[in-house]
Amino acid sequence: MGNESHTQENGAGTASNSRRHVLKAIGASGAVALAGCAGEGNGNGNGTGNGNGNGADDHAPIGNYPIEGDTAMYGWHGPLSGILAPDGEEQERGFELAIDHLNNGGGLVDHYDPLSGDGVLDYEIDYVTGDSAGDEETSIDNVERMIDRDNIQFWTGGVSSGVCQALQPIAQRERVIQLTSISHAGPITGENCERYSFRPSMSARTSAEALAATLPDLLGDDVDFFQIYLDYSYGISNRDSMTELMEGQGWNEIGQSAIAFGESDHSSQIADLDEADPDVLVFTTFGTAMADGISQMQEAGVAEDIDIVVPLLSAFSMEPAGGDAEGVIGTANWHPLRGDELSETFVDAYMDEYDELPGQAAYEVYDNVLHYSAAVENAGTFHPPTVVRELEEFEWNLAMGEMAYRECDHQASRPVYVCRGVSESEQQETGTYLELVEEVSPEDSSYDCDIEPAASCEMSEYE
């Protein structure tokens, strides 16, 4: 099978090959390898000397380490069906592009010192993908498959916060690193935090900090605002952060109205909104629900005098809303027309491959693959606890700007891109749903480790 299995064209096929390879090895060596996993420390020292010069470090086997053969597996897992699919599809494309660049050079790999464009640590990178369908149980099954059968070293991707939170304990239990993306709820880097899970993207609090730093300039100082939010952790953590931080800016919250997840009829919330008569509506929602909500507000005639803020904006919300979301303000992890050299390099590479402008979802996953690989190169090994320690003090500066993980909660301190929805004709013209209004620096969007949600994070163990 040797050389043929290294191409990344059919991820799943090659994955099962490498898995079987490993399993045969386990079978052959009896349970020696398994006993080693238990940490019995009987000095069997396997993992060394697997013939390609990579296994020189003598760490005990843990997670999917050591790697057998000369191919390392990466995983992407996110929504390809269901309402979150627009972002999932972008993520998958960004992911595949990143793998291609890692193996063959190109894109940002050529501009990022730790990476060679010839694999990672002399390993060729292969990959598998899985469709989360935005569903927790399906996701658990899929990720177990990717870890168990396909031997992934790390995975990234995903949109739903609920799915993300269900997968974090698996990363910890299996000692396989997870880099989350888009998932916005506070608890991911709060009470639900895990040693093997990192969030490079914004948390609800990061977005709220950035909005608190910009909204008064954009919409005025003495503002009455009203909140409509999805009644589960994504909506609630955004609601709480917005209340606290906007009131801190002198804004005045005059009411709240919850909407059940999965409900498309916003009429009772719109009635509450109309009665309260605020200047600004903070609308924490996503996907078709956002599109439905905004179009219903327009039909009811309440949207004209109100500025709408949706704390997290992405393709899965903007695509169904179309031109209705013109003027909506929110935050994003990245903007393709940021104008810096690295973003342009990425956009060019992506457009060459897929012939469309990438959104934040595509870039974020691309960035995750690259900075994880850079951490591996810096650590000199795929050994998971070593890579975790490396990531905990990892800083990088690619197309999203100055990024750094913090050890206390594994949240990245990072720039936030405050954006505004554009009209349908501008969408056609620019190929993007959002215009960049302001870039908020990491200093202005970060919060201390002793503030919620970070304060609730109790880190789990390394090994």
Add this chain to the structure above:
Amino acid sequence: MSEETAQQLTDTDAAILSWETWDRVKHTERFAIVAAVVFVALWSWLFARAPITSELGGYHSLATTILIWSVFAIGFNLLLGQTGLLSFGHAMFWGGGGYAAALVSLHVYGDPVLMLVVGTTFTLLLAALTGVIALRLHAVYFAIITLAMGQLLYYLATSPLRPITGGRNGLTGIQLEPIFGLVYLGMPLPGIFGTLWVNYEYLLVATVFVLVIAFVNRIRKSPYGLIFRAIRENEQRVSFVGLNVWRYKFAAFLMSGGIVGLGGSLMTIESQFAGLGSLYWITSGEVVIMTVLGGVGTLFGPVLGAVIFLYFEGVVDGFPIVGRYWLLMLATVFTAIVWKYPDGLWGMLKLIASRIRSSVEDNP
């Protein structure tokens, strides 16, 4: 009897291998249990690691998940296949057991056995409560009220009970303690056991599986189970004989709910997560599909159904390109099999076996 066997042994090999012996043995209770033990002993290895069969793409955690869903389907089949009651709300027991097990581990202690006991006890209570209401109705009305009660529980867990159930996010952070304070379920097994069963978790799941098979088989072979079947065939006649039909139905409902709750608790142990999906009506539908696909009213049919269903969901789903059409492919397979063999896969296997047998017997 033992003399007879001994004599047969000395006589000829053909005597023990004769069809008569087989026909006698295969209907014994012990045979079903031995078959179940052999099956679970080899299942994970054959599915995920054996030289040829694992080429199909199976993997160990799916092998475990399949056994757990099999428990679900076997429990469901006790009601549908044995007693003839079609419930469309069995997700309430599956999810209810799962949530109860998750809550006890979060708030009290995470011993897996405690989780199983609490999960099962909770579902028994739930089944008693819902059974009293649902069993007043018949046929399609019964199916509808169970569906409605299942969805009621789903909505309760979604919003009003969110402080307890975690709402849409479900319950995470479930920590398992060592079983009986002895060993963590994730610990690998040594030597040949590791090759066959990988870890202690599989042993626990396999043990529960065999116990459930043994229990359901006991019911099937007992006079009590015979009355279940009589109710399925003709409820009115059973009541004319003087038996209290409601009581038997209630007992079947309780047992079915309890077994399903046991499976649900196992699922929580396996995934360390309890979520709304487990309570959703689609889950109730999936177990109906598994059972009908495998063979309603048979002992091992639901297991076969679970294997096929989860193979599509867990393996075919990951195939390049065609993978995203797994549900369509499963639907095609389901329709084809149920159309050709109304007794499901198990019926199909029996038919094939009997054809082979008669052709062998015709040409000795």
